[in-house]
Amino acid sequence: MSDYPSIVLEQAVNQMASLPGVGRRTALRLVLHLLRQSDAEVEAFSNAFTRLKHDVVYCRECHNISDTEICPICGSTRRDHSTICVVENVQDVMSIENTGQYNGVYHVLGGVISPMEGIGPKEIEIDSLIDRVSKGDIDEIILALPTTMEGDTTNFYIYRRLQNAGLKEMPKLSQIARGVAVGNQLEYTDEITLGRSIVNRIAFNG
């Protein structure tokens, strides 16, 4: 016999353990927790995921996850539609929204260029970004991609594509500030970050 006293239990554990970062021991614990819930609760748990997969759409403009063809941010008249913040994924939109510091719109690439993982420019939403900008009325593009080799490559690729897009007017291109995180001790900051934070120092105005 298998390690599990029941085949349906084993199948449920296998499914739970297919989630990233969930080991078999944790999966068993989570499944046994579900088993202690009522039929209705387990039903609601299961349905949430099939319903998500079935009902969710991606915003036609920014490719963020949405319930509607145009997401609430792209559909809002109170947001600045001339500023586009380019991010890797949905979590990044939520993180920036939570800061309360940004009032423009987004463009969700759905990944960054990574030859190691076989992700080229065609696999992510770069063409649609260039299309959006080509229609005009964009004043600024803020690149808010991860501060990794892949993020930097993608930033540079977007820069080159915009230059070659034959735009009437090139929008301002910026990237998020890099430096020592607020609240960090210098001695625990990595050398590259600290080095760059000195090279890219900004004026102190009291």
Place this chain on the structure above:
Amino acid sequence: MSDYPSIVLEQAVNQMASLPGVGRRTALRLVLHLLRQSDAEVEAFSNAFTRLKHDVVYCRECHNISDTEICPICGSTRRDHSTICVVENVQDVMSIENTGQYNGVYHVLGGVISPMEGIGPKEIEIDSLIDRVSKGDIDEIILALPTTMEGDTTNFYIYRRLQNAGLKEMPKLSQIARGVAVGNQLEYTDEITLGRSIVNRIAFNG
């Protein structure tokens, strides 16, 4: 608007975050992982839990999780049915089975007595254990409950119940050995465990 760009996404995250030890950030990561899987894969994921809840039964003898009315262990003619190992839960059966050191049968209490959590003797499978023993033919009961106050209380309660059950012959009652774990340094072993391991020392036979 809520923190989430989509209501169905938020509902899926809520369900995932209802699992013990899964925070909202992890839940979002897991749900977005599911969203990247195929329709069939998400369907299989969801169905595994409703199917588990629907199909799983508890063994009539030992109360372990099972696909059949009598679990494979209780149904096996190659196991020693005169020895019952009393455990708290399903995971404990799996852990003991994995050691390969036990060939008897089990009795799964489904918890231990815990006045703090409102779990009394009636909430767990103690009556059915006494019934099983009263039918006779049990030589030994091994108490393999957690080495906690609740486990000790439950051990003692079972002992008293067996004494008062009017059995023709009292089975041998034992509990799992407690002491310094194999591979542990004495200096890192807690005082109570170390103290008891000296009081309850056993003969050394070369």
